[in-house]
Amino acid sequence: MTEAKSHIMELRHLRYFIAVAEQLHFSKAAEQLHIAQPPLSQQIRQLEQEIGVPLFHRTRRSVTLTTAGEAFLEEARKTIAQAERAIQVAHQAHQGEIGHLEIGFVSSATAEAIPELMQRFHRQIPRVAIGLHGMFTVEVVQALHTKTIQAGLLHPPIADEELTLQTICDEPLLVALPEHHRLARQSQVIITQLKDEGFLTYPRAWNPGTYDQAIAYCQQAGFTMRVAQETNSMQTTLGLVAAELGVALVPSSCRLLRTTGVVYRPLEGKPPTMTLALAWHPLHITPPLRQFIAITLDYAQEKQALSQV
Structure with missing residues (x-):
């Protein structure tokens, strides 16, 4: 042989x-x-x-x-x-034109940021495969450290100095009400009018910054927010609002979700804002992530310019 x-x-x-x-x-x-x-x-x-x-x-x-x-x-x-x-x-x-990118995101981002960013990214970088993972803020932070995801959309503040954060937008809080609620006919709602209401919110452990912000807002108005039920997503929250099981403080972009049976009313005065930010680990940057960061920064600048008009 x-x-x-x-x-x-x-x-x-x-x-x-x-x-x-x-x-x-x-x-x-x-x-x-x-x-x-x-x-x-x-x-x-x-x-x-x-x-x-x-x-x-x-x-x-x-x-x-x-x-x-x-x-x-x-x-x-x-x-x-x-x-x-x-x-x-x-x-x-x-150049980050091929490959894959895993992105974690809080559920409120599905109203505007995620659809807009995915459309832009796919249009500019069509050959990078995207994996999307709904998470809470604390889960996004953990997943960035374990490299389960490379980018995360979350709600600051977070107690983590290793991650890099870039603000995408600051959205004023609105109140989501059942469409037949006694306050639904008002053009805006005074926060003290909600003192006897049950609130729908995430568990504090999952989004501590957002939870503490809502609690402090109510306390400054002279009452303690009563949690009627804890939920696991913005869609679930709005569904329970429609079922008249409570009210919810939500970022203004949630109006785009247009949930049947829910109306959104601005809060009088200067309500707190909820920040949406892009987070990544500076030691785990990949070419597709670099492309996604650039596209997100462009989107954030456009959002900021529109808010100043």
Whole structure:
């Protein structure tokens, strides 16, 4: 049994061979390759010696491919094409144009930020696969450290100095009411009018900043917020509001969710704002993440400009 010989050849040998095979003339091929004819002829002979079969029939008047040469030409073209493809893919990966990106997000972001950012990202970077994961703020923080996700949309403040945060927007809080609620006909609601209401909110452990903000707002108005029920998503919260199981303080973008049976009313005076921010770990930046950060920053600047109009 003959042991298979290991062959090592360079891509330039294949390119030289293809040029000669296409021109069927060493001088023309050398001119095309911008090299002298003798070194080209020598490289082709070395290639034939390396693979152990003749690739060309040579006479004084003509050069033609052998049967082995014709078969080798087809595979050589494939190899060169694949090598060029590999180079292209490497550049695309370096630029963040291909790959994947895992994003965690708080449920309030589904009203506006996530749809807008996903549309922009897909339009600009269509070949990066996106994985979306609904989470609470504390889960986003944990997932960024474990590299389960590379980017997170969350509600600050967070007690974590290792992560980088970029504010996307600051949204004033509104009150979400059942459509037949006694206050639903008012153009705006005074926070003290809600002192006897049951509030729907997330558990404090999942979004401590948001929870404490709502508690403090009510306390400043002279009453303690009574939690009627804790929920696990903005959609669930609004569904329970529609079922008349309580009211909720929500960021203004939630109006875009248009939940049947729910009305939104602004709060009189200067209600607190809820911040939505993009978070990432500066030591875990990938090219697709870099692209996503840039797109998010552009979106945030547009949001800020519109808020100042």
